[in-house]
Amino acid sequence: MINSHQAIVGLDIGGANLKAWHAAGQAMAIPFALWKLPQQLSGQLAAMLQQLPVADRVVVTMTGELADCFATRMEGVEFIVRAVEQAVRSVLPHSTIQFWQTHGKFVAPSDAMASPLLTAASNWQALASMVGWLFPQDDLLLLDIGSTTTDLIPILQGQVSAGGRTDLERLAASELVYTGVRRTVVCHMLPSFQGELDRYGHVLIPLSSELFATSLDVYLLLGSLEEEPKNCETADGRPATKKFAEARLARQICSDQSELTTHDVIQLAMAAAAAQQQQIVQAARTVIDRSSRPIKKIVLSGSGEFLGRQVAIQAGFPMGAILSLKDYWTTAGSEVACARALVELALRGL
C-alpha cells in the first residue's frame, strides 16, 4: 500500500544538474557543474535538503560518477555516496539513506559502494521501474529526453525490459542516446550544414569542433525553449536569450552577424534540430524493432518533452498512444522525474 504521508526525499545526482523530489509534493532542480566543483557537492546537497520539508528517509540515484573529476566510475560512486552521507548527516541526522541499483532495488550506502557498477548510471532504471508500476498492463516505450541525454526504455506489461545495463551497453543498444535539449554541442548534433545562406547561396559547411553553441541555443532560437535572460549556463557564459543564441550558433561555423543573417542562423538551427530528432527516431525504431512484444504506447518525460512528442509522431505513434508523465506528475514532477520515481518506489515499499 502507498503511504503518502511518509517523509521521503529523492535525490538524482547528475554530472551537470542536481534534482530532488519530496513526497509532500515539492520539486527542486539546480544546475551544478560537478566535474568542476566536486568538493562543493556535499554542501549543495545539504542546501537543497534544508530547503525541502524534513524527511526521515533519503533515496538516491546518480549519473554523476561519470564526471571526469573522478579517475574511474568506482571512485565517482564512492565520492558521491560519501557526499550524500555527509550532507544528510548535517541536515537530517536521523534519516536513513539508500541508493537505487540497476537490478531494481534500494541498498545501503556500504552496498552501493561495494558494487559500484550497479549503482552507477542507475536513474533511468528507477524511472523505468516506476513507469512500469503506473502502466502495469501496457507494452510501451519510455522516452525521457533531458538536458544532456535521452533514455529509450521498453517496458512490457510493467516490467523493465532493457537490453543494456551500463551506459556502454545502453549506448550500444540505442537505449541511451547521448543527446539532449540543452547541453549537447551543436557539432555533435550536426557535423555538416547543407543549405542556403543569404549571401553565399547553396553551401556545405562542416561545423567547427569547438564548444561554441549547444542544443539550448538551437531551441531558444526556434522558440521551443523560453528565453531566460538571467540564466548564463550557456556555452559562452552569456545569457540564454535568442540574441546571444544566434551569436553562439553563428560562431559554431566560425562566423558572426557580419556574414550571416538571422535567417541563415535559423536555417542552421532547424537543420541541427532535424538531425537530432532523426537520431532519436532512429534509436526508437531500433529499440521498438528489438522488443519481444509489439510496443503500442509511448510515455514522454523530461525537460525535452517537446522534442519527444515530435519523435513519437515521426516514429508513427498515433496521438492517442502518446502519453506524458506530466499528466500524471505535473510539469515539475516530470522534470525531476527520476528523483520523483525514487520516492514513488519507496512509497510502494521497495
Next chain:
Amino acid sequence: MINSHQAIVGLDIGGANLKAWHAAGQAMAIPFALWKLPQQLSGQLAAMLQQLPVADRVVVTMTGELADCFATRMEGVEFIVRAVEQAVRSVLPHSTIQFWQTHGKFVAPSDAMASPLLTAASNWQALASMVGWLFPQDDLLLLDIGSTTTDLIPILQGQVSAGGRTDLERLAASELVYTGVRRTVVCHMLPSFQGELDRYGHVLIPLSSELFATSLDVYLLLGSLEEEPKNCETADGRPATKKFAEARLARQICSDQSELTTHDVIQLAMAAAAAQQQQIVQAARTVIDRSSRPIKKIVLSGSGEFLGRQVAIQAGFPMGAILSLKDYWTTAGSEVACARALVELALRGL
C-alpha cells in the same frame, strides 16, 4: 633583398596558443586559453617579448578573434590589436607594429581595426604567401595540421590560390578543416565506434557528446605524440600520458577499465585516427580537384606533420613529392610556422 640582420619578431595569436618567431632564429610557443583569460593576453605577450631578443619591428597575425569571450570577430580583432599595442609599448617602446591581412599585406594597427574581416583568421594566408616565395615555380598544396585546425591551401607558381578568404568561406571550400592533433574532441573525429571489444564482441557505439577526450589522447595512445607527464592541458586536467589518455578515451564511451581493456581503447583510438585522416584526405582531394593547374607536390607543416604525411600518401602523392617545412625551417620553425612566415615576409620587404 633579404636583410637577415633585421630585428623582427612575428606573433601568431590563436585562441588556444601564442606563438612567436624572432629573425635571430628563436621560436617560442605557449598554450594560452584566450577565451578564459582575455585580460591576461597583453601580459602574456609582454612576457614572451621579454624572453626574445630585442626587436624594432613586430609583425602580427591572429585567429584568436573567434574566441567566445568576444561578442563578434570585430570586437575580437580590436581587443587583440590593443593588447599587442599595450604589450609592445611596455617592452619594445620604439618598435613599429603591423598586422597581416588576408589580401596579402601588412597594415598599421588602425587599419587592422578598420577592416577587421581582413585581419581576422589571417595566419594561414601569411604562411601560404611565404611558401609561395619558397617554391615560386611549383604547383603545390600546403597542408598545415595544427593542434586544433588544418589548412589546405593551393599555391600555384608561387601565388596563393585559395577559394575562400574568411573562415566560413574556407570551411565551405574544404580549405579549412576544423580538426587537429591535440584539441579536437573525439566525438567530432568519430561519431560512432564500430569494432570488436574483448568483452562484448562486435559493437556499434555512438560516442558521448561530452568533452571527455581529445585527439591528443588518440595520438598519445597510438604513440604518434610523446608523453608529457608535466603537461596537464588535457580534457580532464590530468597528465598527457598514455595511462590517463586511455582513461579519457574510455570515458568518451561512458566507460572505464572495469569494462574495457587497453586493447579495446587502442581499437577506439585507431578508429578515431583513421576517421580524422580520411576527413583530411577527402578535403585534400576536393581542393586538388578544384585547382586550375595540376597539383604536383605537397608541403607539410605544423605540429601534426606526422598525420599530414599519412594524408599525403593516402591522397596519392609519391614520396619524392612530399616536402616538409621542417627541412627548410627546422622543427621549431615549422611548429611556429605562421609566426616565422610573417618574419620571412617582412625580411623580403613586405
